[in-house]
Amino acid sequence: MAEKEALLVQKAYEEIEKNKVLVENDPYRLNYHLMPPVGLLNDPNGLVQYKGSYHVFYQWNPFETAHGAKFWGHYSSRDMVHWREEPIALAPSEWYERNGCYSGSAVEWEGKLYLFYTGNVKLDDGTRETYQCVAVSGDGVHFEKKGPVLKLPEGYTAHFRDPKVWWKDGRWYMVIGAQTLNGKGATVLFSSDNLLSWTETGLIAGDGMNGLSDFGYMWECPDLIRLSGKDVLLVSPQGLDPSGHFYNNLFQSGYFVGQLDYETAQFMHGTFTELDRGFDFYAPQTFVDDKGRTILYGWMGITDENEPHQPTLANRWVHALTIPRELNLRGEKVYQRPIDELSMLRKNRIEYKDAELAGPATEFNGVKGKSVELLLDTMRVEFGGFRIRFRGEAELFYDSDKREISLIRKNFKSGEPERRTCEISGLSQLRIYMDNSSLEVFVNEGEEVFSARYFPKPENETIIFYGMGNFSLAKWDLEKMSIERYNFQRGAL
Numbered sequence: 001m002a003e004k005e006a007l008l009v010q011k012a013y014e015e016i017e018k019n020k021v022l023v024e025n026d027p028y029r030l031n032y033h034l035m036p037p038v039g040l041l042n043d044p045n046g047l048v049q050y051k052g053s054y055h056v057f058y059q060w061n062p063f064e065t066a067h068g069a070k071f072w073g074h075y076s077s078r079d080m081v082h083w084r085e086e087p088i089a090l091a092p093s094e095w096y097e098r099n100g101c102y103s104g105s106a107v108e109w110e111g112k113l114y115l116f117y118t119g120n121v122k123l124d125d126g127t128r129e130t131y132q133c134v135a136v137s138g139d140g141v142h143f144e145k146k147g148p149v150l151k152l153p154e155g156y157t158a159h160f161r162d163p164k165v166w167w168k169d170g171r172w173y174m175v176i177g178a179q180t181l182n183g184k185g186a187t188v189l190f191s192s193d194n195l196l197s198w199t200e201t202g203l204i205a206g207d208g209m210n211g212l213s214d215f216g217y218m219w220e221c222p223d224l225i226r227l228s229g230k231d232v233l234l235v236s237p238q239g240l241d242p243s244g245h246f247y248n249n250l251f252q253s254g255y256f257v258g259q260l261d262y263e264t265a266q267f268m269h270g271t272f273t274e275l276d277r278g279f280d281f282y283a284p285q286t287f288v289d290d291k292g293r294t295i296l297y298g299w300m301g302i303t304d305e306n307e308p309h310q311p312t313l314a315n316r317w318v319h320a321l322t323i324p325r326e327l328n329l330r331g332e333k334v335y336q337r338p339i340d341e342l343s344m345l346r347k348n349r350i351e352y353k354d355a356e357l358a359g360p361a362t363e364f365n366g367v368k369g370k371s372v373e374l375l376l377d378t379m380r381v382e383f384g385g386f387r388i389r390f391r392g393e394a395e396l397f398y399d400s401d402k403r404e405i406s407l408i409r410k411n412f413k414s415g416e417p418e419r420r421t422c423e424i425s426g427l428s429q430l431r432i433y434m435d436n437s438s439l440e441v442f443v444n445e446g447e448e449v450f451s452a453r454y455f456p457k458p459e460n461e462t463i464i465f466y467g468m469g470n471f472s473l474a475k476w477d478l479e480k481m482s483i484e485r486y487n488f489q490r491g492a493l
């Protein structure tokens with residue numbers, strides 16, 4: 001590692017050590033979500049299974065609970081439940097990345113692990129430069145930077161970033177999030193036969209193409225995946241205006257289903273569908289594991305006006321990744337379900353085969369807690385509505401007349417209730433992951449998902465049901481995921 005990078009890494013390790021007690025004693029630290037050891041985490045990066053281990057890298061500013069010159073933090077695992085904190089993978093030490101090693105992806109080739117990322121450079125005159133860069137590793141832990149492999153092509157502004165690379169039929173492909181010179185968000189396709197020199201095929205999707213209009217000034221973090229014989233482009237557009245129940249967060253993440261012609265860059269696709277209907281979900285990325293599953297992690301946070309009000313800021317950390325979700329396509333809809341491995345965290349099963357609600361507030365014996373999985377199945381809701389109140393702080397509400405499901409929480413700044421709503425055709429199943437300060441609600445086997453952070457009083461463990469109807473109810477406590485800490489002090493010597 002070059003001296004400059006080693007110094008930055010050392011500084012980040014010191015920051016972790018300095019804040020360790022404060023961070024670890026925060027009652028809002030999560031039990032089974034990946035978080036930064038200090039500072040701000042945003043996008044999941046470089047998701048890959050390499051030599052049998054799962055690797056999750058993440059955008060990380062160790063020095064502030066705000067955005068800045070990003071590092072790549074790194075965790076690895078054999079099962080996505082037992083984790084090991086790895087040494088820092090990338091620190092922004094070189095001229096071509098001096099304002100951040102921005103988001104990107106990972107692939108294995110000929111036994112080596114390649115990281116692709118965006119070198120972000122902000123010049124003194126306020127302009128930017130962007131370089132798509134590569135770092136290579138033989139052990140999945142120590143990386144050697146190879147520098148830029150792709151400069152900004154003609155036709156785009158310097159908002160050109162987040163390379164996602166994949167292999168198909170004997171060739172490497174890459175999509176990049178872009179802004180065209182007339183200020184429209186887009187996704188650009190490249191190909192390569194050696195991972196180091198890349199040729200542009202063309203724009204595959206964007207505002208103004210394929211029936212889209214007013215569809216964002218920048219598209220971040222594209223990811224092209226294959227599900228059930230179709231090509232699915234996941235992307236995070238910035239600049240969509242709220243429209244009814246849609247696009248109510250500052251930025252959105254969603255997908256288009258279609259068919260991509262890899263020769264001509266023609267991508268015929270349908271309409272945009274949001275991946276998550278909650279408050280905190282952005283910049284997801286996927287990878288395919290050796291069981292053939294397509295697995296997604298998202299950033300369970302978003303840059304918005306709420307951010308400076310999260311209570312964890314006082315303890316020098318902010319944000320987390322979502323739980324890993326397996327993706328499947330049914331018709332034109334992406335279904336998401338928590339990966340099976342998460343059931344390793346379950347203990348203390350409590351079951352009510354026929355849980356009945358008769359109107360007033362109902363608590364079921366033993367159904368309470370902070371770190372809990374709830375499964376409500378074969379649901380039958382009568383007369384209007386059904387509600388679950390989580391720890392006195394958030395509520396899930398199903399209106400069976402309107403066929404709408406809403407998640408309501410308190411705004412971090414004002415304390416006033418705020419709501420995200422989604423139409424569904426009926427409610428048959430709810431699978432809910434509660435962690436110390438987060439909720440992930442999977443509706444009807446993952447047809448819709450709501451992800452949100454919330455900050456209940458730490459001592460409140462109540463889960464209260466309201467409405468008329470019945471369902472089967474199972475509840476498990478979810479144990480803390482084990483994370484073997486990296487000995488930063490020793491590692492840095």
Ligand code: FRU
Nearest residue numbers: 059070102103161220221283
């Ligand atoms: C998305 C994003 C990416 C960028 C990264 C910087 O949240 O803005 O486009 O690479 O975060 O941290």
